[in-house]
Amino acid sequence: MNLIRLEIKRNIKKTEDKNLSFRVFDLETATIEDYLHPHKKDHFCIILVETGNIDVHIEDKVYLLKSGKISIVFPDQIHFLSNQSSDLSGKIILFEEVLFCSDILKNELSAYNVNLSEQLNCTALSNPEFEKILPIIKNIEAIYTAPSLIKKEQARFYIKIFLLGLIESIHGQHPVLHHDTQSANQQVYMAFKKLLNQKYKSERTVQYYASQLAISSKKLNEMTKKHCGETAINAIHNRILTEIKRQLLFSDLSHKEIAFDLGFSSPSALNKFVKAKLKETPTDLQHELAQIYTA
Structure with a gap:
C-alpha cells in the first residue's frame, strides 16, 4: 500500500x-x-x-x-x-x-x-x-x-x-x-521522548537514554511510569513496535528489509521480538493490520 x-x-x-x-x-x-x-x-x-x-x-x-x-x-x-x-x-x-x-x-x-x-x-x-x-x-x-x-x-x-x-x-x-511540581522532571521526560524518536532504531537500552540525560536508570523509570504509566524499556519497545506496524502495513519492504532498517540483526530477531511482545508473528500482525485498514 x-x-x-x-x-x-x-x-x-x-x-x-x-x-x-x-x-x-x-x-x-x-x-x-x-x-x-x-x-x-x-x-x-x-x-x-x-x-x-x-x-x-x-x-x-x-x-x-x-x-x-x-x-x-x-x-x-x-x-x-x-x-x-x-x-x-x-x-x-x-x-x-x-x-x-x-x-x-x-x-x-x-x-x-x-x-x-x-x-x-x-x-x-x-x-x-x-x-x-x-x-x-x-x-x-x-x-x-x-x-x-x-x-x-x-x-x-x-x-x-x-x-x-x-x-x-x-x-x-x-x-x-498536576502533581509534578518539578519542571526539571518534565523537561527531562520530554527530552527522553525526543531522543527516543531519534535513536530508537539503534539504541534500545534504558542505560543509554539515562546516560544521555545524565540521570540514573532508576530515575528514568520513575519518570516514565509517572508520565505515561509504563517502564522506560516498555516505552522503548512500544516505539519500535509502532514503527514495525507502520512499515508492515504501509511500506513495500520485505520482513528482512524491515528487520535491518530497524536495527535487528536478522529477520528471526524481528520475529522473536514481535512474538514476545504481541504473541504473534510479523506475518500474522501484517494480516491483522491489513484487515483493520482495508475493512
Missing part, C-alpha cells in the same frame, strides 16, 4: 486561500473523500462532530467521534476516517504547525505538553464546554470565508484560544499532570 502525505496547500479550494495557513471545511461525505484512506499530513487537523458520528483511525487506535468529542490529528500521524453516519455534520479545520502555540508549550506551559498528542487525538468535552467552543469555530470559519490581513491574525488567536481551551480541559481530566 502506498501511503500518501497530504500537504495543506493541496487543500486550497479558492485562489485567495494560497496565503492562508489554515482551512475550514464542512464535515460531510463530499469533503472527506480524501480522508477515507490511510494517509499522513504535513499539518494539524481538527475534526469536530456536531451531529451523528464517525470513526477516526489514528495509528493503531480507533476513536468513535460524536457530538461533544473532538479529535486533533498531529502531523505525520497515520490516520483515516470510516463508518460515518448519515446524519453526520461538523467541521474540519486544517492548520500549519506555526499556529500550535509551540513556543508557549515549550516554555510557560511545558507541564501541559506531556503525551499531548495522545490526549488530543480524542478529547471528550462536557456539554457546557462543547457549547462554549462552537462560537470560536464559527469565528474561524467566518474569517476563512472572508479573510483580510487583520482577520487572518485574528484567526491565529481564535485557533490558539481553541487549542489552549482543549489543553486545559485534558489537563483537568488527567490530574496526574
Whole structure:
C-alpha cells in the first residue's frame, strides 16, 4: 500500500486561500473523500462532530467521534476516517504547525505538553464546554470565508484560544499532570521522548537514554511510569513496535528489509521480538493490520 502525505496547500479550494495557513471545511461525505484512506499530513487537523458520528483511525487506535468529542490529528500521524453516519455534520479545520502555540508549550506551559498528542487525538468535552467552543469555530470559519490581513491574525488567536481551551480541559481530566511540581522532571521526560524518536532504531537500552540525560536508570523509570504509566524499556519497545506496524502495513519492504532498517540483526530477531511482545508473528500482525485498514 502506498501511503500518501497530504500537504495543506493541496487543500486550497479558492485562489485567495494560497496565503492562508489554515482551512475550514464542512464535515460531510463530499469533503472527506480524501480522508477515507490511510494517509499522513504535513499539518494539524481538527475534526469536530456536531451531529451523528464517525470513526477516526489514528495509528493503531480507533476513536468513535460524536457530538461533544473532538479529535486533533498531529502531523505525520497515520490516520483515516470510516463508518460515518448519515446524519453526520461538523467541521474540519486544517492548520500549519506555526499556529500550535509551540513556543508557549515549550516554555510557560511545558507541564501541559506531556503525551499531548495522545490526549488530543480524542478529547471528550462536557456539554457546557462543547457549547462554549462552537462560537470560536464559527469565528474561524467566518474569517476563512472572508479573510483580510487583520482577520487572518485574528484567526491565529481564535485557533490558539481553541487549542489552549482543549489543553486545559485534558489537563483537568488527567490530574496526574498536576502533581509534578518539578519542571526539571518534565523537561527531562520530554527530552527522553525526543531522543527516543531519534535513536530508537539503534539504541534500545534504558542505560543509554539515562546516560544521555545524565540521570540514573532508576530515575528514568520513575519518570516514565509517572508520565505515561509504563517502564522506560516498555516505552522503548512500544516505539519500535509502532514503527514495525507502520512499515508492515504501509511500506513495500520485505520482513528482512524491515528487520535491518530497524536495527535487528536478522529477520528471526524481528520475529522473536514481535512474538514476545504481541504473541504473534510479523506475518500474522501484517494480516491483522491489513484487515483493520482495508475493512
